[in-house]
Amino acid sequence: MTLIKNGEIVTDPWVRLDDDDAPLPEDRPAFITVKRWQRDREALAGRTAPLGIVLDSNEPPSLIADDLARFEAVALRFPKFNDGRAFSYACLLRDRYGFKGEVRAVGHILRDQLLFLQRAGVDAMEVAAPDARAKADWRKALAEISVYYQSTHDGRTSVFRLRHQA
Amino acid sequence: MYRYDTYDQTLVTERAAQFRDQVKRRIAGELTEEEFRPLRLMNGLYLQLHAYMLRVAVPYGLLSSEQMRKLAHIARRYDRGYGHFTTRQNIQYNWPKLEEVPDILDELADVEMHAIQTSGNCIRNVTADQFAGVAPDEIEDPRPYAEIVRQWSTLHPEFSYLPRKFKFALTGSPIDRAAVRFHDIGLIMKRGTNGSTGQIGFTVLVGGGLGRTPFVGKTIREFLPKKDLLSYMTAIMRVYNMLGRRDNMFKARIKIQVHETGAEKFTEMVEEEWSHLKDDPAYEVPEAEIERIAAFFRPPAYETLQPTVPDFEEKRLADPQFASWAARNVSEHKVPGYGIVTISLKPVGGIPGDATADQMDVMADLADRYSLGELRVTHEQNLVLADVKKSDLFDLWQDLNRAELGTPNIGLASDIICCPGLDYCAIANARSIPIAQQISRRLGDLKLQHNIGDLRIKMSGCINACGHHHVGNIGVLGVDRKGEEYYQITLGGDASEDAAIGKIVGPAFSKDTVVDAVATVVNTYLGVREDGETFIQTYRRIGAKPFKERLYDAD
Numbered sequence: 216m217t218l219i220k221n222g223e224i225v226t227d228p229w230v231r232l233d234d235d236d237a238p239l240p241e242d243r244p245a246f247i248t249v250k251r252w253q254r255d256r257e258a259l260a261g262r263t264a265p266l267g268i269v270l271d272s273n274e275p276p277s278l279i280a281d282d283l284a285r286f287e288a289v290a291l292r293f294p295k296f297n298d299g300r301a302f303s304y305a306c307l308l309r310d311r312y313g314f315k316g317e318v319r320a321v322g323h324i325l326r327d328q329l330l331f332l333q334r335a336g337v338d339a340m341e342v343a344a345p346d347a348r349a350k351a352d353w354r355k356a357l358a359e360i361s362v363y364y365q366s367t368h369d370g371r372t373s374v375f376r377l378r379h380q381a
Numbered sequence: 382m383y384r385y386d387t388y389d390q391t392l393v394t395e396r397a398a399q400f401r402d403q404v405k406r407r408i409a410g411e412l413t414e415e416e417f418r419p420l421r422l423m424n425g426l427y428l429q430l431h432a433y434m435l436r437v438a439v440p441y442g443l444l445s446s447e448q449m450r451k452l453a454h455i456a457r458r459y460d461r462g463y464g465h466f467t468t469r470q471n472i473q474y475n476w477p478k479l480e481e482v483p484d485i486l487d488e489l490a491d492v493e494m495h496a497i498q499t500s501g502n503c504i505r506n507v508t509a510d511q512f513a514g515v516a517p518d519e520i521e522d523p524r525p526y527a528e529i530v531r532q533w534s535t536l537h538p539e540f541s542y543l544p545r546k547f548k549f550a551l552t553g554s555p556i557d558r559a560a561v562r563f564h565d566i567g568l569i570m571k572r573g574t575n576g577s578t579g580q581i582g583f584t585v586l587v588g589g590g591l592g593r594t595p596f597v598g599k600t601i602r603e604f605l606p607k608k609d610l611l612s613y614m615t616a617i618m619r620v621y622n623m624l625g626r627r628d629n630m631f632k633a634r635i636k637i638q639v640h641e642t643g644a645e646k647f648t649e650m651v652e653e654e655w656s657h658l659k660d661d662p663a664y665e666v667p668e669a670e671i672e673r674i675a676a677f678f679r680p681p682a683y684e685t686l687q688p689t690v691p692d693f694e695e696k697r698l699a700d701p702q703f704a705s706w707a708a709r710n711v712s713e714h715k716v717p718g719y720g721i722v723t724i725s726l727k728p729v730g731g732i733p734g735d736a737t738a739d740q741m742d743v744m745a746d747l748a749d750r751y752s753l754g755e756l757r758v759t760h761e762q763n764l765v766l767a768d769v770k771k772s773d774l775f776d777l778w779q780d781l782n783r784a785e786l787g788t789p790n791i792g793l794a795s796d797i798i799c800c801p802g803l804d805y806c807a808i809a810n811a812r813s814i815p816i817a818q819q820i821s822r823r824l825g826d827l828k829l830q831h832n833i834g835d836l837r838i839k840m841s842g843c844i845n846a847c848g849h850h851h852v853g854n855i856g857v858l859g860v861d862r863k864g865e866e867y868y869q870i871t872l873g874g875d876a877s878e879d880a881a882i883g884k885i886v887g888p889a890f891s892k893d894t895v896v897d898a899v900a901t902v903v904n905t906y907l908g909v910r911e912d913g914e915t916f917i918q919t920y921r922r923i924g925a926k927p928f929k930e931r932l933y934d935a936d
Contacts, residue, residue, distance in 0.1 A: 275623055297419055297502065299542025303622045306539050311657055327403070327420055334538035359399045362392035364532045366663035367539070374388045374532070379669045 219329075220317070220339040222357055224350060227341075229267060229288065231321070240264070246290050249274050252282070259285075269321070272300045276307050276314075283314050291337070293322035302335045309336035310368050326356045333357060334367050382443050382755055383528050383677040385493040392535065393490040396497055400424045401483035408480065423503055423541065425496030426482055430807045435477045436499040437489060441509035441527040441551070442470030442758040442765075446745040449756055451492045453741035459485050464741070466726060466734040468798060468849060469548070470508050470758040471499055475805055497535060502543045504534035504618075510552040510559045511759040514678055515767045517715040521570050521581050523553035525675040526610060529666055533611055540618045544625035545633035547618070548590075560760055560876040562598045563589045563852060565635045566617060573604050582606045587617060587647070588639030589880075591846035596636045597880045599644040601651060607671070609655075612664035616655035620647070681753050681768065686718020690771040705831055706778055706789035714767075720774060722752070722766040723759065724781060725788040725796065729825030730818050733799040734762030743784040751777050761798055763791065794824035794836045794903065798849050802842030802859060803866075811859025811866035811892075813842035819896045820857075824903060833903060835915040837876070852876035854917045855902055856883045857895065868895035872902065872928060873920050886925055887933050898932055905931045 218227040231246040232239065235254070239245055244265035252259070252268055259266065267288035268279055276289070283289075289308055291301035301320065308314040319339040320332050326349075332340060342353070366373040372380070385393075400420075407417040421427075425436040437452070444452075452472055456464045459481050460474040467473055477485060489495055499506050507527045514522040530549055534540070540547075550564040561567030567586035573579035583605045589598025605613050617635075624642075626632045639647045658664055697704040712721040724744060727733050736744070744764060748756045751773045752766035759765060769777060781787040790796045797820060800806065802813030817840045824830060839853030843860075850856030856871035867889035874883030890898045903916075905928050910919045920928075 272627075296416075297542050298627055299502075299540075299544075300623050300627075302539045302542060303619050306619075310661075310663075325416060328542075331536075331538040331541055355402075359402075360392065360395050360536060362388050362395070364535055365537055365539075368663060373663075375666050375670045377388065378386070378673065379667050 216341045216343065218319075218339055218341055219353060222333075222354065229265075231269065231290065233269075244287065246288065249278055252279065256282075267317070267319075270301070270304060272298045275300075276304050276312060280312055283308075283312055286316060288317035288319060288339075289314065290319040290321045293320060293324050296323045296325045296328060302331065305332070305335040305337050306367065326352055329353060329356045330360060334363065334365075334369050334371070336367070336369060382445060383440075383524075383674065389532075390490070390493065393493070393495045393497070396424075396495060396536075397483065397486035397490050400486055404479060404483055419501055419542075422501035423498055424482075424486070425499035426477075426479075427500060428807065429475070429805050430803070430809075431805070432476050433479055433482070434805065435474045435482060435485060435496060436467070437472050437474070437494060437496045438499045438506040439471050439494075439758050440531045441507055441513070441524055442511050442760075443524070444756045444758065445492075446748040446754045446756065448492045448494055449741050449745035449748065451488060451494070453738040453745070455485055455488060456738040456741065463735055463737045465732075465801065466736065466758050466762050466764065468760045468762060468800075468847065469499070469506055470511070470760055471506055472758070473801075475801075500546075501541075502545050502547075503541045504537060504543075504547045504549065507531050507534070508548070508550045508559055508564075508760060510554055510557075511757045511765050512558055512712065512721055512767070513553060514680065515714050515716075515719075515721055516554050516556070516558075517713055518556045519554040519715070520572060521553045522675075522678050523551040523568070523570055524678045525671065526568070526570075526583075526607070527551045528674050528677075529610065529671070530614070533614070539615075540622060543618075543622055544627050545630065545635075547621075547635065555878060557876070557878040557880075558759075560849070560852065561589075562586060562878075562880040563591055563595075563849075563876060564598065565590060566614070567598045571604065573606075580606065583610065585613065585617075587651075588636040588644070590634055590636040591849060591851050592634065593631060593844040593846070594634075594637065594640075595846070595851040595882045596640060597882065598636075599639060599647075601644065601648040608665055609659055611666060612658040612661065613651075613655055615664055616651050616658055620650045620654055624650075680716075683716045683719065683768075684770070686716075686770065686772075688717035690718060693771045693774055696775045700775075702789070703775060703778055705827065706787060707774060709789045709791045709793060709831075711769075711774060718771055720769050720771050722769045722774070722777065723791045724764040724766065724786050725790050726763050726786075727790060727796045727821065728785060728788045729790070729795050730822045732814050733797050733817055736764075740784050740786060743780070744786065747777060747780055750780075761796065763796070789827065790825075790830055792835050792837070793830040794833050794838060795821040795830055796837075797821060798837075798839040798853070800841050800843075800847035802848075806842060806847075808845065809842035809859065810844070810861035811842050811868065813840050813848060813857075813859055816840060816857065816859070816868065816892065816895060820899050823896050823900055833907065833916070835917070836903070837874075837917075838899070839874070849876065850874070851882045852880070853883060854920065855899060857899065860889055862889070866892045868892065868898075870895070870898055870902065870932075872925055873917070875917055884925060887929055901931050902928050
């Protein structure tokens with residue numbers, strides 16, 4: 216997989232541990248499941264390397280809202296591209312809980328969703344390993360639409376407001 | 382009417398270009414059909430039984446004459462010379478070629494139109510009362526808010542991959558002409574508690590719908606101030622997006638969620654979510670923006686006219702055909718001396734909602750000549766000229782007749798809502814159009830229809846209920862029984878403010894007997910009605926039993 220962060224391809228320093236009993240690397244940033252977090256919360260207190268958590272599509276951020284300060288990244292898993300719950304989860308993470316770390320989309324996502332993901336608050340996306348063409352396509356996908364009617368806390372001003380600025 | 386500024390125009394142009402690229406990728410095989418599907422659906426493109434079908438958005442049903450001419454042009458150039466107006470106040474083309482759809486979208490963008498979100502599991506094209514702004518019973522014109530909802534819901538980043546499709550309807554009147562109680566969200570404008578001086582806001586209904594599990598919408602908020610519109614809509618949508626069922630598409634609509642959760646609990650969830658959003662300026666539409674949009678819908682400069690127009694009254698007396706058209710197809714306008722004309726797209730024995738390209742051009746011309754250059758599509762699949770001077774009605778009627786658009790049957794037995802059915806639709810179980818045509822012919826004698834009076838017949842070719850059969854006074858539902866087409870009859874449905882879901886009267890009828898059965902229902906009513914009673918009033922008085930007896934006792 217390849218990671219796009221803030222629109223650029225970057226090396227992914229994170230490991231994702233789907234197996235709750237797999238050893239947790241001490242020296243690398245690692246994503247764990249909600250289940251593991253709930254089980255090992257105390258044991259993880261002394262960990263110094265960055266910790267991230269993966270939310271499945273049936274795990275809303277309210278589950279970990281009180282612990283968010285402990286995580287440097289939250290990954291939202293799309294079991295299928297058309298399961299859109301994570302769009303709301305991303306909005307909640309940014310708006311409701313003020314999460315400033317990385318919000319990453321993983322799983323089955325389409326290039327045609329990248330812009331919506333970004334607007335909802337996702338800043339990192341895992342996509343299938345690209346060729347040069349795919350890279351150009353992602354940039355294009357993020358720039359195809361330049362007009363936004365909604366305010367989503369992603370920094371872009373909605374048309375409703377733009378129309379009345381100066 | 383609302384006109385695009387550079388932002389709106391840029392969006393539809395970019396969107397058309399984006400879709401052109403998606404079509405290219407599909408044709409090149411870079412996108413699988415499964416991946417292409419939600420993309421094309423969100424641009425209104427379905428794959429039907431025989432061909433693609435393109436559904437073009439007509440936001441809250443409002444069209445300029447220029448736009449109508451473009452629709453005619455598209456019908457001629459890219460389709461087979463006709464289009465089909467739908468219960469969502471949209472227009473469908475049944476025979477476009479995939480590779481030409483991007484060209485059609487470009488043509489639409491040229492006249493400030495698009496096909497965005499006319500399909501797919503997203504917020505669909507917003508509908509509204511077709512008499513908005515001209516009805517005497519209206520509290521306030523809902524169209525500025527329909528336009529705000531249209532813009533806000535367009536390419537919404539959070540709500541474009543919902544559990545299922547999502548439909549909004551608005552009305553500014555206590556008289557419901559837009560079936561708002563049968564929408565995922567229905568908004569009814571009303572005055573707040575301070576009587577006639579109180580501010581105007583919305584009553585919010587959620588979870589209405591037809592389909593295989595019909596529900597009347599539940600009121601989850603009696604009064605919502607206008608400034609809170611988008612924050613409250615966001616709260617509802619978010620609760621639905623996160624908790625609506627995704628495991629079973631037949632249980633994925635918000636109506637099921639409201640039903641399974643319970644309206645009270647659902648309301649609590651929405652209110653809780655809203656408590657976090659209501660004071661967030663991100664969800665507030667600036668006052669200046671509301672005013673900007675509302676300005677497009679200000680009443681035009683009407684002439685000062687006498688309420689009674691002697692020439693019109695004389696023509697009515699002299700010509701009984703004109704009189705019957707004026708009685709059925711002209712509604713009272715809020716301005717003296719004007720009338721609201723509904724053009725019937727239901728010629729007796731015709732295909733409900735279809736119009737030829739030539740007819741579209743004629744209606745565009747007539748809109749220019751008689752009605753300030755605007756038209757509206759109704760959810761009952763007719764068209765409206767909203768601002769016709771009474772002194773012009775006779776000339777207009779003659780012009781309409783020349784184009785076979787003068788059928789005087791609005792609200793009568795042959796004014797049938799009908800889905801495309803098995804003649805076009807990939808998911809239909811039975812043909813609906815031919816049955817609707819037969820019913821229309823059977824009851825279509827004008828004297829008979831006018832004698833029968835107000836009667837809503839609605840017909841769907843499958844359980845998905847696109848033809849609104851649940852809310853027909855007489856509903857007809859096509860079902861498949863071991864490969865044969867059968868038709869269930871429901872009675873007592875009502876899409877208006879007296880909302881009711883029809884009840885199945887008994888075993889289904891074959892395609893050869895269903896038209897007789899509908900006629901039997903009508904004859905039963907004619908035999909027992911009391912003075913001045915409409916069909917639905919009689920049904921409410923006597924119930925289904927007498928109809929049942931007449932329908933089934935002979936067996």
